[in-house]
Amino acid sequence: xxxxxxxxxxxxxxxxxxxxxxxxxxxxxxxxxxxxxxxxxxxxxxxxxxxxxxxxxxxxxxxxxxxxxxxxxxxxxxxxxxxxxxxxxxxxxxxxxxxxxxxxxxxxxxxxxxxxxxxxxxxxxxxxxxxxxxxxxxxxxxxxxxxxxxxxxxxxxxxxxxxxxxxxxxxxxxxxxxxxxxxxxxxxxxxxxxxxxxxxxxxxxxxxxxxxxxxxxxxxxxxxxxxxxxxxxxxxxxxxxxxxxxxxxxxxxxxxxxxxxxxxxxxxxxxxxxxxxxxxxxxxxxxxxxxxxxxxxxxxxxxxxxxxxxxxxxxxxxxxxxxxxxxxxxxxxxxxxxxxxxxxxxx
Amino acid sequence: xxxxxxxxxxxxxxxxxxxxxxxxxxxxxxxxxxxxxxxxxxxxxxxxxxxxxxxxxxxxxxxxxxxxxxxxxxxxxxxxxxxxxxxxxxxxxxxxxxxxxxxxxxxxxxxxxxxxxxxxxxxxxxxxxxxxxxxxxxxxxxxxxxxxxxxxxxxxxxxxxxxxxxxxxxxxxxxxxxxxxxxxxxxxxxxxxxxxxxxxxxxxxxxxxxxxxxxxxxxxxxxxxxxxxxxxxxxxxxxxxxxxxxxxxxxxxxxxxxxxxxxxxxxxxxxxxxxxxxxxxxxxxxxxxxxxxxxxxxxxxxxxxxxxxxxxx
Numbered sequence: 001x002x003x004x005x006x007x008x009x010x011x012x013x014x015x016x017x018x019x020x021x022x023x024x025x026x027x028x029x030x031x032x033x034x035x036x037x038x039x040x041x042x043x044x045x046x047x048x049x050x051x052x053x054x055x056x057x058x059x060x061x062x063x064x065x066x067x068x069x070x071x072x073x074x075x076x077x078x079x080x081x082x083x084x085x086x087x088x089x090x091x092x093x094x095x096x097x098x099x100x101x102x103x104x105x106x107x108x109x110x111x112x113x114x115x116x117x118x119x120x121x122x123x124x125x126x127x128x129x130x131x132x133x134x135x136x137x138x139x140x141x142x143x144x145x146x147x148x149x150x151x152x153x154x155x156x157x158x159x160x161x162x163x164x165x166x167x168x169x170x171x172x173x174x175x176x177x178x179x180x181x182x183x184x185x186x187x188x189x190x191x192x193x194x195x196x197x198x199x200x201x202x203x204x205x206x207x208x209x210x211x212x213x214x215x216x217x218x219x220x221x222x223x224x225x226x227x228x229x230x231x232x233x234x235x236x237x238x239x240x241x242x243x244x245x246x247x248x249x250x251x252x253x254x255x256x257x258x259x260x261x262x263x264x265x266x267x268x269x270x271x272x273x274x275x276x277x278x279x280x281x282x283x284x285x286x287x288x289x290x291x292x293x294x295x296x297x298x299x300x301x302x303x304x305x306x307x308x309x310x311x312x313x314x315x316x317x318x319x320x321x322x323x324x325x326x327x328x329x330x331x332x333x334x335x336x337x338x339x340x341x342x343x344x345x346x347x
Numbered sequence: 348x349x350x351x352x353x354x355x356x357x358x359x360x361x362x363x364x365x366x367x368x369x370x371x372x373x374x375x376x377x378x379x380x381x382x383x384x385x386x387x388x389x390x391x392x393x394x395x396x397x398x399x400x401x402x403x404x405x406x407x408x409x410x411x412x413x414x415x416x417x418x419x420x421x422x423x424x425x426x427x428x429x430x431x432x433x434x435x436x437x438x439x440x441x442x443x444x445x446x447x448x449x450x451x452x453x454x455x456x457x458x459x460x461x462x463x464x465x466x467x468x469x470x471x472x473x474x475x476x477x478x479x480x481x482x483x484x485x486x487x488x489x490x491x492x493x494x495x496x497x498x499x500x501x502x503x504x505x506x507x508x509x510x511x512x513x514x515x516x517x518x519x520x521x522x523x524x525x526x527x528x529x530x531x532x533x534x535x536x537x538x539x540x541x542x543x544x545x546x547x548x549x550x551x552x553x554x555x556x557x558x559x560x561x562x563x564x565x566x567x568x569x570x571x572x573x574x575x576x577x578x579x580x581x582x583x584x585x586x587x588x589x590x591x592x593x594x595x596x597x598x599x600x601x602x603x604x605x606x607x608x609x610x611x612x613x614x615x616x617x618x619x620x621x622x623x624x625x626x627x628x629x630x631x632x633x634x635x636x637x638x639x640x641x642x643x644x645x646x647x648x649x650x651x652x653x654x655x656x657x658x659x660x
Contacts, residue, residue, distance in 0.1 A: 074559055109560030116559070121552040126574035135570070136560055186560070 024092040024193050025051035025226045026073070031087035033065075033072055033250075036080065040297045043068055044305075044321075045086070046252045048245040052193070053220065055227040057237040057258065059273070060247035063294050066230045069247070070196045073228075074114055075104040091194060110140055113192035117199035119179035123171035129155070129182040130167025133189055140190035154185035159215060177208035181215065188219055195220070198230045213239055234277045238262055246270045249294050249305040251321075256330020266332045266339055268310045304334070312336045393654035400650020406643025410636070414459040422453035425608045433626040443628035446618065454610035455632050461611035463640065465526050465595035465604070466588040472530030473591075474537055474584055481541025482568055482576070486549060495538065502535040511594050515603040522595075522611070525604040529594045533587050540583055544576035551575075578655045585648025589641035596637070612637050 026049065033043040043065045050056035058066050071077050072084055073096065089096040091112070096104065108114075116122035124132055130151050137147035137154075148167075155163035158181040171179055180200060187195060197216065201209040217240065220227050229240055237244055241258035246267060254267035265271045275288035292309040301307055307317040314336070322335045394400045428440075428448040436443045442451040484495040502510060514528030548554060549572065557571045596613020598604035605611035612633040619629035 076555070076558055105561045105563065107561065108558070109562070114556070114559035116552055116556050118552050122556040124553040124557070124571055124575070139561060183556075 025049060025054065026096075026194055026228070027088075027090045028073070029088045029090075031069065031072060031084070031089065033068060033077065033082055033084050035082060035297055037083060039081075039083075040300055041085075041250060042082070042297050043072065043250045046245075046247070046250070048243075048252060048255050050194075050226045050228055050243060052226050053224045054242040055217075055220065055229055055240050056243045056245060057241035058228060058230045058245050058247060059232060059234065059237055061232055061273070061294060064247045065250040066232075066247055067198050070114065070198050070228070070230055073196060074108060074112065075099075075101070076108075109136060109187075109192075110190050111192050112194045112196070113187035113190070115180075115183055115187045115195065115197040115200045118203050119176055119183050120171075120203065122183055123179060123186075125171055128168050128170055129174070129179075129186075130169075133182065133186045136186050137189045150189060151185070154189050155182070157219070158182070158185045158188075159211075160185075176204055177212065180204060180208075180212050184212070184216065184219070188223070188225075191223060192225055194226045194228070196228045196230070199232070200229070201236065202231070202233070209236075210239075216240075234262070234274060246273065249300065250297075251305055251333060252331075253306065253333045254330060260329055264328065266327050266330065266337045267306075267334050268312050268336070268339065269306045271339065272309075312339070390654045394650055397650040397653060399646045400654065403643045403646025403648070403650060406639055407647055410459055410463060410640050410643070413456055414463050417456045417460055420453075420456055422450065422456055424449065424454045424457040424610045426450070426453070433622060433629070435626070435628060442632050443626065445615070445629050446622060446626070449608075451615075451629060451632055454615055455612070455636060458605075458610035458612045458615055458633065459636070461522055461599075461605045461609065462592050462595060462613065462637070465522065465529065465611070465613075466592040466640070466644070469526040469529035469591045469595075470533065470584050470587045472527065473533035473587060474580065476530065477534035477537025478541045478576075478580055480534075481538040481543075482545045482572060484538065485542040485545030486564075486568060486572070488546075492542070496542065499535045499538045502532075503539070507532050507590070508594060508597055511598060512601065512603065515598050520603045520606060522605045522609075525595055525598045528598070528603075529591045532594075533591060536583060536587070537580060540579055541576060544579055545572055548572050548575045578652050581655065582648050582652045585644045585651070588644040592637055592640060 028049065029047045031043055031046040032041055034041050046065070046069060048056060048058070058069060060066050068077065068082065072082075072087075073089055075096065077084060084097060087097060091107075096107070096112075099107070123129065127135075130148070133151035133154055134144070134147040137150045138144060142150055152163045152167055155166055160166050160178060160181050166174075166178075171182070174182065180203075184200070200216070201212050204212060213236065216227070216229075219225075227240075229236065231237060237258060243256065244258040244261045245252050245255040246261070246269065247253065248269045254261060254265065254270045261270060262274070265274055269290070272288070272290040276290060290309055295301060295305060295308065301318060303316075303318040303320050304310070304313070304322050307313040310317065316335060322333045324331045324333050325337060326332075327338050394404070426449065428444060428450070430448065432444060432448040433446055434440065434444045434448075440450045440452065442455060445451055445454065480495055480499075484492040505513070511525075511528045511532040514531050515525050518524035518528060554567060554571055557567050562571070593613070595604050595611060596616055599611050599614035600617035605614050607614070615633040616630055616637070619626070619633065622629055
């Protein structure tokens with residue numbers, strides 16, 4: 001059997017000189033989160049990495065642990081009931097999981113920023129967006145006047161027309177796309193080295209989605225920040241990702257360069273996910289659906305968590321969790337990979 | 348205003364930005380000018396634009412002015428005139444005289460002090476005690492919440508006035524102690540509201556986003572939670588002012604509030620109760636004044652609530 005393969009990248013210790021404020025990627029190894037002490041693992045030994053200026057997309061269906069992964073990285077797991085029991089997250093030479101709470105808090109909003117899914121509810125309704133962005137800038141150490149100027153500048157950079165007037169707008173006075181732009185401005189105001197965006201475009205219209213993605217890509221190019229983009233939308237992955245980590249039921253089942261993974265998925269789940277994505281153009285046949293549901297956290301199968309829904313499953317799949325194997329430059333947790341060797345391939 | 352804003356803001360995007368800037372700036376410019384830059388001035392402008400708030404504010408301000416100006420009027424609330432006992436309004440006593448021949452107008456003017464003080468100070472105390480405790484309970488949850496909530500429920504189990512009487516009797520009869528007693532008795536309601544509102548706001552995404560932005564707990568409570576739970580507390584506060592004024596009247600009646608011969612509207616009303624047939628004016632003026640002040644506070648509270656809610660245009 002193949003040896004487990006590590007993530008291969010070690011960005012933690014590096015500090016690329018060209019980039020402004022100690023840029024750095026993030027390398028996560030073996031992140032495990034359980035529901036209660038000794039409870040079921042809702043995130044099971046997840047490993048992935050993202051380099052500076054790169055975009056890692058974490059994909060998977062609802063409830064697969066994507067958002068929990070983001071919260072765990074931010075040190076914001078709802079605990080109790082969630083407990084992080086293992087793992088390392090190397091960022092600028094430090095393990096985020098070992099930082100004292102006060103230091104972690106100082107990193108949040110500064111070197112590590114987060115963009116939320118719901119621009120409708122993630123902005124404080126009682127303050128103008130100018131106030132909120134300027135406050136974030138003040139936390140980053142700017143004087144009030146400079147913070148206001150910085151907030152105005154950020155509003156302009158995220159493409160909000162007439163930023164000086166928009167400073168005084170309350171969140172409810174802006175459209176969804178504008179609010180998400182304001183959120184992005186707030187997240188990026190302190191020039192973070194790592195941005196975690198949890199489904200930043202899910203709540204937006206398709207046309208606005210594309211604009212917001214364009215904007216995020218442009219801003220990332222300027223700043224050289226590492227971006228972890230959590231999404232369930234493979235279209236977003238194709239658009240944005242340099243690397244992709246596919247999660248299923250709390251496990252990273254396939255991770256590697258986006259182009260390879262999307263062109264030639266090697267995990268049956270990735271394959272199913274792609275087959276169930278509607279393409280553009282005239283409607284073809286029915287979309288393929290993956291039969292069954294994600295198992296509940298309390299009822300995880302002992303072996304491969306995807307085995308009950310997997311068209312390629314065999315007896316050994318249910319016996320023990322599959323080890324990671326390296327195939328064609330990506331990491332796959334499937335004992336039946338590479339899938340090309342299988343007869344009667346479904347897709 | 349919102350229509351123009353909508354039209355402009357929906358035109359999003361780097362490509363759309365240019366057209367929005369060119370096409371809609373004519374809408375946006377007067378719009379931006381009409382919107383005051385700061386929140387405080389915006390609330391103030393809204394408050395003035397609302398007739399309800401205006402009438403309420405004028406009523407409250409008028410009575411506050413009367414209370415403040417009492418020493419300047421030269422009226423003596425304790426001077427008795429044996430010839431004027433229970434006499435109806437006349438030139439010498441424009442509002443009539445009471446059962447000891449004291450001028451009702453003088454007692455009304457001086458009584459405004461006690462009544463307004465009792466209303467405002469006791470409610471300020473109730474909010475100052477109740478809101479932080481409620482926020483703490485709603486934020487910390489767990490045993491902190493359990494301890495605060497059980498104590499609150501125990502206090503709420505007693506009728507408001509009985510509780511105030513108990514506190515006042517314990518503290519000793521005086522106007523100050525009556526205010527403390529009323530404030531403590533009114534605090535549980537604010538604890539409950541602040542707790543429930545804090546729990547609601549704590550679950551909002553913008554609190555999570557503040558956490559993700561590295562804001563500390565105390566700052567989240569003060570900057571993020573407090574402004575979002577303030578409107579219902581404010582409305583409750585204005586309503587409670589009315590209750591507190593009436594409670595002071597009741598305490599005075601029992602000899603636990605304003606001490607005679609110093610007047611308060613409540614004590615005047617309670618004395619007048621015995622002379623309703625012979626001297627109805629003794630009850631009419633304090634009753635009307637309490638009614639007007641309570642109405643004023645309620646209207647002001649309504650207006651404030653509307654003005655403070657940024658979602659209302």
